[in-house]
Amino acid sequence: MAEAQAAETKFEIFEAYNRILRDDEMSPPLAAILSLTELIANSQAGTMFELVKELNDGAEELKKHTANPMSLNAGCELFIAFVTLFPHESDSFAQLKTELIKQGQKYASEAISHRNKIAELMLGFIKDDSVILTHSYSRVVMRALLHAHKTKRISVYVTEARPRGLGIRTYEALTSAGIPCTVVLDSAVAYVMDKVDFVLVGSEAVVESGGLINAVGSNQMAIIAKAASKPFYALAESYKFHRLFPLSQYDLPTHNPSILSFPTISPRPSGSETSSAGVSPHNVQSNQANGSSSTPSRLVQISMTSEQIARNPEVDYTRPDLISLVFSDVGILTPEAISQYLVAMFAG
Structure with missing residues (x-):
């Protein structure tokens, strides 16, 4: 009993x-x-x-x-x-x-108030008429941008952040606050990089190497920013500091054998000409001839399936040499300083 x-x-x-x-x-x-x-x-x-x-x-x-x-x-x-x-x-x-x-x-x-401290630290790095590129949706990044908007003129590009599309949430929140904002395709990050003053992202975790784990796509943004000589800033509350030392994308705890794996292909019935996206070549040619290959309806027809999305990672790892600074409630840190802080924090 x-x-x-x-x-x-x-x-x-x-x-x-x-x-x-x-x-x-x-x-x-x-x-x-x-x-x-x-x-x-x-x-x-x-x-x-x-x-x-x-x-x-x-x-x-x-x-x-x-x-x-x-x-x-x-x-x-x-x-x-x-x-x-x-x-x-x-x-x-x-x-x-x-x-x-x-x-x-x-x-x-x-x-919860750590985000306010970080927003205040970030404010000193945002000049009037700054054009900022951000990625997906982050509470601390939103706090920093809304805080800057109180005293400075800023404009924001935000990536769509497939597959979850959380960039749309950022766009709606910033637009409602009166901040000029434009959604950028994930594949257009290099295209827009020359127009921005710096990149600003949040974090899932900041690891012992000083690297960043964040929504997938952050790594490619950092690589492009480095190539374009644009600062890449990360915002992270200290409770996201993590004793982890990944050497590559495949060292992350989130990685598993199904990510980026190739599906087993079943033999197609004889005479079938339907493409893997579910659109026949004949229809594609007809749409192109009619000038409708780039219409919204056409884009919906070739969107990824849930199975295809599941084969992609949710987060990626950005190396410390690609990160300019990490803004945290414990201060503005270089990636190298993260390791020292973690050692002190977990040593009591």
Whole structure:
């Protein structure tokens, strides 16, 4: 009977995580930290060893249910390190757990203001009439751009950011705020680079090498910016700093064998001339003859399938030598300084 009641009241950390994420101000790392504090509140652990094991198990549960756990990983790593290194003089373990919950909630509450600090730091690098290129959608980048708009004239190019198309969300928010904004095709980044003053992106995580993990497409933007001698700035709250040292795109935890794999091709029935996109060559020729090959309806016909999208990565890795500066709530850092900060942060 007691076991049945325990099963009914078992804490579901992924449900807590999703509930916290419904608050648009909450990013995945902060939601992870708050869900781990709730796990402590529901824990029956009687020793620090047992508690840390439960936290690690909870973090693994979150990662297991998340397609892109990069920033979530950073939050879990930070909080578990905090619990492990937390200095305490509590009279009992129950009091220690209460203090850990209090500190976790306090940190998450205060961490939301980190974006304001970063926006203020970024302001000094934005001149009047600046033309900025950004990528996808980032809360901290939005905060920086809206803050700059209060006192300076800026214009923004934003990539469409396929396959999720989150650049459209950025475009709508900036346009509603009165900031001139234009959506750029992902394939037109090189075309527009000569027109911009600098590139400004957010982050999923900043890793120990000083490199950046962000929405796929960030790496190619950084390469093009470097070639065009344009600054490439990254904005990252310190809770996104991650003890990870990837050497290539394929070292990321998000990489798996299905990404960029070649599908098995089934033999086509004899006499079939239908293309892989589902449009016959005859129709393509007819559309071209009628001058309609570039109409919206034609673009919809050849859009990627969900299977094709699934074979592509959600994030990519940008090397530190391509990044000009990282703006964080702990200051303006060079990529080289990230490693030093991480060592100090996790050493207590």
